Amino acid sequence: xxxxxxxxxxxxxxxxxxxxxxxxxxxxxxxxNYSFSTVKPNIGVVDVRDPRLDKLAEMHNPKKVTPxxxxxxxxxxxxxxxxxxxxxxxxxxxxxREADAIVQVVRCFEDDNVAxxxxxxxxxRDIEIIDIELACADIEIVERxxxxxxxxxxxxxxxxxxxxxLERLLAHLNEGKSARxxxxxxxxxxxxxxxxxxxxxxxxxxANMGEEDFAAGYQNLPRFLAIKERAAAExxxxxxxxxxxxxxxxxxxxxxxxxxxxxxGLEESxxxxxxxxxxxxxxxxxxxxxxxxxVRAWTIKRGARAPQAAGKIHSDLERGFIRxxxxxxxxxxxxxxxxxxxxxxxxxxxxKDYVMQDGDIVLIxxxx
Numbered sequence: 551x552x553x554x555x556x557x558x559x560x561x562x563x564x565x566x567x568x569x570x571x572x573x574x575x576x577x578x579x580x581x582x583n584y585s586f587s588t589v590k591p592n593i594g595v596v597d598v599r600d601p602r603l604d605k606l607a608e609m610h611n612p613k614k615v616t617p618x619x620x621x622x623x624x625x626x627x628x629x630x631x632x633x634x635x636x637x638x639x640x641x642x643x644x645x646x647r648e649a650d651a652i653v654q655v656v657r658c659f660e661d662d663n664v665a666x667x668x669x670x671x672x673x674x675r676d677i678e679i680i681d682i683e684l685a686c687a688d689i690e691i692v693e694r695x696x697x698x699x700x701x702x703x704x705x706x707x708x709x710x711x712x713x714x715x716l717e718r719l720l721a722h723l724n725e726g727k728s729a730r731x732x733x734x735x736x737x738x739x740x741x742x743x744x745x746x747x748x749x750x751x752x753x754x755x756x757a758n759m760g761e762e763d764f765a766a767g768y769q770n771l772p773r774f775l776a777i778k779e780r781a782a783a784e785x786x787x788x789x790x791x792x793x794x795x796x797x798x799x800x801x802x803x804x805x806x807x808x809x810x811x812x813x814x815g816l817e818e819s820x821x822x823x824x825x826x827x828x829x830x831x832x833x834x835x836x837x838x839x840x841x842x843x844x845v846r847a848w849t850i851k852r853g854a855r856a857p858q859a860a861g862k863i864h865s866d867l868e869r870g871f872i873r874x875x876x877x878x879x880x881x882x883x884x885x886x887x888x889x890x891x892x893x894x895x896x897x898x899x900x901x902k903d904y905v906m907q908d909g910d911i912v913l914i915x916x917x918x
Contacts (some may be wrong), residue, residue, distance in 0.1 A: 554595065554619040555849065557828055558649030559756075560684075562676050563667045565657035566758040566793035568592075571624040573796030574821050592624040598829075598836075598847065599804075599822050602879050602909060606838055606845045609887065616846040618836055620825055623649060646684070651752045651832055653824065654680055655793075658773040659760035673757070673773050674780060681749075682726060688747045689723045692716055695745055715741060723749070731784065752831045753786040756824060764792035765814045789827045791820035835908035838879070839863065840888075856904040860914045870918035874900045879909035 561567040575594025597617040607615045625645050646652060656673045657666065696716040702709035715738050722732045728749035729742060743750060757777050759768050768774050768790045781788045796819060799807050811819060829835070829849075836847045837859055848862045856876075861868030877888075877897050885891040906912075 554621050555650045555828065555832060555834065556621045556623065556648065557651050557653050558623045558625055558646040558751075559653045559655060560625050560646060560680060561655035562657070562679060564664050565655050565666075565676065566659070567655045568624060569797055570655055570756065570758065570791060570793040571622060573793060573800040574622055574824075594622050594624070596620050596622060596821070596825070598825055598849075600836060600847055602836075603838070603845065603847050605883065606840045606879075606911070609882075610840050610842060610845050612840070612842055612845045614844040614846075616844060618847040618849045620828065622653075646748050646751075647746045649751065651754060651828055652684075652748070653754050653756055653828070655756045655758055655791075656777055658757050658768075658771070658777075659763070661760070671773075673777050677755070677777070677780060681728065684748045685723050685726060685728065688729060688745075688749050689720065691745050691747060692720050692723060696720060712741065728784065753781075753784070754824070754827050754831055755781050755786060755788045756791045756820075757788055759790060759792050761792055761795055764790065764795060765816075787827045787831050789820065789824045791824060796820055835906075837906055837908075837910040837912060839913070840911050850906060852908075854906050855902065856900055856906060856912070856914075857902050859906045859910075859912065860916065863914065866918045867914045867916045870916035871902065872915045872917055874904060875913040875915065876900050876904070876910050878907065879911060882911055 559567055559571055571592060571594060574596050597619055600617060603615060603617055623645055654677065656676055657671055658673055660671055696713060699709045699713040699716055703713050715734070718734075719729065719732055719742060723729065729747045730750055730752075732742065734742065755777050757768070757774050759771070759774070763771055774788075774790060778788050780786075799810050799819065802810065807819060811817065833852045834849050835852050836849055839846050839848070848859065850859050850862055856874040857868050857871040860871050860874065875897050876899075877891055881896055882888070882891055885894065885896065888897075891897055
């Protein structure tokens with residue numbers, strides 16, 4: 551089963567999107583100072599850094615350590631009119647529909663050597679352009695679905711109800727608003743979600759700064775504050791990044807990276823912050839399986855129960871679930887080993903209703 555979330559990276563051309571993507575994945579995606587240097591979406595898979603996994607590996611000395619991963623899809627620079635086929639148009643919008651969340655890279659840096667497609671650096675205008683394009687792509691989908699519902703409504707009342715909902719949604723999108731902010735009941739939201747609308751997806755803004763601004767303290771920069779205010783209004787997150795800096799440290803070992811970051815007064819890379827921000831935004835957390843063959847991190851939704859966690863590992867484990875033998879990461883560390891924890895009776899036996907906690911270490915008992 552897949553064990554990662556999928557993030558679509560969008561932004562206007564020349565905002566530092568591909569540079570950031572390269573840094574994240576060391577994938578060597580083409581980054582060039584001209585629009586549409588990214589013709590096919592590039593895909594890169596990044597490990598999620600989790601110090602707890604390192605500690606478990608020290609304790610168990612396993613043959614294999616498997617972190618949770620994030621898949622980044624770098625989608626070509628959208629431009630004004632993309633939804634009408636301008637630039638690379640709709641081909642890329644299809645790639646975004648498959649993502650769990652959208653990372654919108656917003657340019658905050660000045661650089662005379664890197665042209666801005668709109669002629670000047672203005673984060674809020676750029677966000678607006680992208681939002682309009684994504685909303686236009688959704689309008690097209692909703693219009694098609696509405697036509698179908700209207701045709702079917704002649705013979706079936708159920709479709710009349712659907713048509714009424716879609717008319718309301720269409721009016722909302724036509725005002726330039728996102729499907730995320732559309733007010734409706736839970737039942738209606740489930741119906742809306744069937745359309746895989748892009749503007750339903752959670753958004754995280756990556757505010758891409760110049761190196762000097764980033765190191766000098768970006769917290770009070772007017773451009774950063776403007777994005778922050780915009781994000782707060784729509785329940786999105788903002789993560790400050792410096793794509794140029796991320797690119798410089800991409801090839802370093804974890805130890806060298808930390809030394810470099812500490813030198814400029816930072817505790818972690820923008821990438822680690824971005825991944826954590828996306829976890830938070832999507833309501834995700836990690837649990838672990840640990841033994842001599844493998845120590846592994848798994849990603850689940852907060853609030854998931856033990857059988858669902860078992861299903862992440864293998865569908866047979868969910869089907870034949872009997873119980874989960876569980877201990878929290880902190881408790882295990884206090885005891886120093888599984889054997890010591892067992893001796894003190896700290897390993898709990900949890901049934902089907904147990905709600906998983908971040909950092910749980912589990913052994914699933916099952917029978918198929």
